[in-house]
Amino acid sequence: MPLLEVENLTKRFGGLIAVSNVCFHVNEGEIIGIIGPNGAGKTTLFNLITGYLKPDSGKIKLNGEDITGLPPNKIANKGLVRTFQIVRPFRHLPTIANILVALQSYRGRKRVEWIKTPERKAMEMLEDVGLTEMMLEPAENLSHGDLKRLEMARAMALEPDLILLDEPFGGLSLVETDYMVKSIQRMHLDGHTIVIVEHKLHALMKLVKKVIVMHMGEKIAEGTPEEIAKNDKVVEVYLGKAI
């Protein structure tokens, strides 16, 4: 049984069909990339899956359980956690407290019971992304790259079954991108299931085993990075038609 099943998902904004009849599934331990030009509906798809938007039709199943239309916090507690394209830190709180918030949720509290102290767990999460030095700084003092990593740590603190990363490399420098690629690879090796939406194809293609290409709200191709690179339709979408 696949971990996440998306069946015929459709979302309309007035006359615009943002996501149209998208089907895909994610198996446990997989790492999948979703690519597509701007406005292809990738982020809308994420918002639909994580409950920030309600789909007009279609079904989303996590571990075989129907999660369509549930509020975002319930979906997060069921083990499907996301990060945001534009970072959403709690800027008044120190970095470590940002993670303590996640550990205060239902799922988070269950996850720390056997470790006893949420602080220690939060420390470990920060260490994983290399933010130990910044632990006591208010999040508003962190750089953009640090915030991206903080958000990842915050999501990982819930020990998700499936994590959706929305443009994890957005606005990062080359060095930071490399660091991020490495930490995502490490997460994958640890057995986490990951779905990534990304524009930086160069970094993405190194990471993922399977790619889904979206265009105008529709899924136009699915396959390994090599297959996708050779796919005529995808090339057409990205580079335009051959004359």
Added chain:
Amino acid sequence: MPISVVTKYVRKAYTNFATHIFDAPPRMLAFLILIVFTVVPYAGVEPRRLEILTSANLMAILAVSWDLLVGRTGLISLGHALFYGIGAYSSAMLFKYFQWPIWVTIPISLIAGVGIALIIGTPCLRMKGPYLALVTMAFPIAFIGFLYYFRDIFGGEVGIQRLPQIFPIPPFSLNNRYIANYYLSLVLLALSSIIIYKIATSKTGIVFVSILDDELGSKACGINVTKYKLMSFAISGLFGSLAGSVYAHTMGGSATPRYFYDNTALIPVENSIIPIIVTILGGIGTIYGPIIGTHIYYLLNRYVFQYVIQIDPHIQLLIFTSIVVFLVVRWPRGIARAIVEKLEDLEEPREIEEIEKEKAKKVEKG
């Protein structure tokens, strides 16, 4: 990383929660202020004048509860006097119709405050920002209308008079009652601000701040935002109604909606505005800032403007607000934060040395 280092970091984090990030007052400062206020009745202050400080203390409880709701959770309420009124009226009604003693009616009025907060909060907290502010502004006005409409039950404009006093006159002399009321309000203020401060700096309080900073972000963390918002609203209502019911049973011995013929009124527009002005003056989100702000407000409005320089009551609020604007321009983050920052500046040199030492130790360890 070895466990000992982790524990050290965690302890450091907690001391930091308690000093820098959450802007806690140094304990010494709080202690000194408490001593000053304890001495006030014996420092040549006329007992009758203590009523100013008593009402300031009770208003400070309302302002502190407002600060938890607005400064920490980001739910703007422009009608906090509602809880003041709910607390006083529920206690007064129980006395009027059942003649229950004060020590029963005041706790019940707290439950009423929480209940009303939950009833109002459940639908209204779905709104955000200015929309929530406008709706909350309507509630005290609607409540006054409700009291006037059922005037046979609630007494209309006159309200409910001749409530029992917490310190009744026969055993206490008039002067002693002023002093006893003052100490009661001081103890209640100290207790409720400590409790609210503890809540604000607990893990629940961290979640409140996360809702203030980014609601979508806390939803993504799996936080049931509605639950925490309601919790904040209920805590705020609890302390607001505590202040209201104690006010009715100490100051005038009456529950009156607006100023009628005496100086005690529960739900005039001023009572919704004062918590806002004093919190901004004292420092929003600090919890202890509103206490300082309220005392400045009452000192100026009820004492300086009346006895030192006579100013017509109609323009008192205008002058006070102008002073507040001036002070807020000078100290935009509030007077309380300015004081604490000054005190921290004095301590800073030592801290830098400590940090240097720690760094040196780390290098040694490799």
